[in-house]
Amino acid sequence: MLRLEIDTPAYGYRREVWQRKAHTVNATLTxxxxxxxxxxxxxxxxxITRAVQTAADLAASRGEFPTRADVYAGAQIHASIQLGHLATRITPRKGWNDLILPPDQLSQLHEICDRMLYAQIVNEEWGFGSRASKGISALFSGDSGTGKTLAAEVIAHELGLPLxxxxxxxxxxxxxGETEKNLSAIFGEAQTGSAILFFDEADALFGKRSEVKDAHDRYANIEVAYLLQRIENYDGTxxxxxxxxxxxxxxxTRRLDFILEFPVPDAEYRRRIFEVHFPPTAPLSPEVDLAQIAAKYRLSGGNIRNVTLTAAYLAAADGRVITPSHIRSAVRRENQKMGRLPED
Incomplete structure (x- = not known):
């Protein structure tokens, strides 16, 4: 028996096929x-053939030739993967303006996007491909509600890739063997769609390797080593x-490309987060001083999102204007959920 391993086509071949197929449907791409x-x-x-044909179908429904947007839409449709109960697809709707972080963290997030956008220049044209890892790996660490999931959504939105x-x-x-089987299914399926994989609470899966005292410890360490190998061989993010x-x-952690710390926001960043989560059309009372509220209540971004929504519902049922009293009540409810002492 002759065994042949068929890898994903190289960048140059993929580019040639995109160009040829786009030409057949009169799609003009730079x-x-x-x-x-x-x-x-x-x-x-x-x-690629199916993605371009989908783009042509989308354009034909309008009686036009495919545009750049049609081709990207077709590609995103065929980038969808089937992971069943193992994963949930998140539709990215948030952009950079929704993400309030210190300059250094924002800069690193932009660097993650740039590494994906310009990989073909560095790896293919400049010859770094043989020295660099295939994909991108990043660790977002920080307290709950500090923006880790939101940052992943912003990256997916910027790159136009499924998350x-x-x-x-x-x-x-x-x-x-069951954990490795599940992980193999995830990475194998994601490879065909260039998906961004987001592992939340990753310490449950990527924990420290322990001293081997029994067969269970030995197997747990094998799982971590297996994960390292799959991440390093994955072409995506x-x-x-x-x-x-x-x-x-x-x-x-030493083998990751990026490690970002997401801090609990200080008063100034809390004020900006409050401003983002209160829409311009929200009926805020003139008595509401967001700077004063942000200085008084030490909340994470996720907590602030919950507070603004709770305050809006309280106001909708009571006068239709969001007042400081509604915001204080919302903060009290949020503290109760987290087991904190109430704040006046």
């Missing part, structure tokens, strides 16, 4: 747009989120 498509979507020949949040409760199994960075295996 050199940069062709390069971006070939780099972002690591498709096979048939996937899948991995359900660790469905992935991790007590049965030997893997984002890990953890509330406790120190719980992650040190050898593992």
């Amino acid at each position: 050199e940069d747009e062709l390069a971006t498509l070939a780099n972002k979507f690591r498709f096979t020949y048939m996937q 899948y949040k991995i359900d660790l409760s469905a992935v991790v199994s007590k049965y030997i 893997v984002i890990l989120a953890s509330n406790f960075r120190h719980n992650l295996d040190d050898a593992f």
Whole structure:
């Protein structure tokens, strides 16, 4: 028996196929747009063919030739993957203006996007491909509600790629070999769609390797080593989120491309987050001083989102104007949920 391993086509071949197929449906794409498509979507020949045909169908419904937007829409449709109960697809709707972070963290998030956007230049044209890892791996660490999931959504929105949040409760199994089987299914399926994989609470899966005392410890360490290998061989982007960075295996974190700390926002950043979460059309009372509220209540971004929504519902049932009293009541409810002492 002759065994042949068929890998994903190389960048140059993908770019040539995108160009040829786009030409057959009269879709005009620039050199940069062709390069971006070939780099972002690591498709096979048939996937590119189907994506371009879908773009042509979308344009035909309007009686037009396919545009750049049609081709990207077709590519995103065929980038969808089937992971069943193992993951949930998140539709990215948030942009950079929705993300309130210190300059250094924002700069690193832009660098993650740039590494994906310009990979073909660095790896293919400049010859770094043989020295660099295939994809991008990043760790987002910080307290709950500090913006880790939102940052992953912003990256997916910027890159125009599908985002899948991995359900660790469905992935991790007590049965030997089952966790690796689930992970193999995730990475294998994601490879065909260039998806961004988001592992929340990653310390549950990527924890420190322990001293081997029994067969269970030995197998747990094998799982971590297997995960390292799959992440390094994945062509796309893997984002890990953890509330406790120190719980992650040190050898593992050293091999990540990016490590970002998401701090609890200070008063000034809390004020800006309040302003983002109160829409311009929200009926805020003139008595509401967001700077004063932000200085008084130490809340994370996720808490502030909940407070603004709760205050809006309280106001809708009571006078239709959001007052300081409604915001104080909303903060009290949020503190109760977190088990904190009430704040006046």
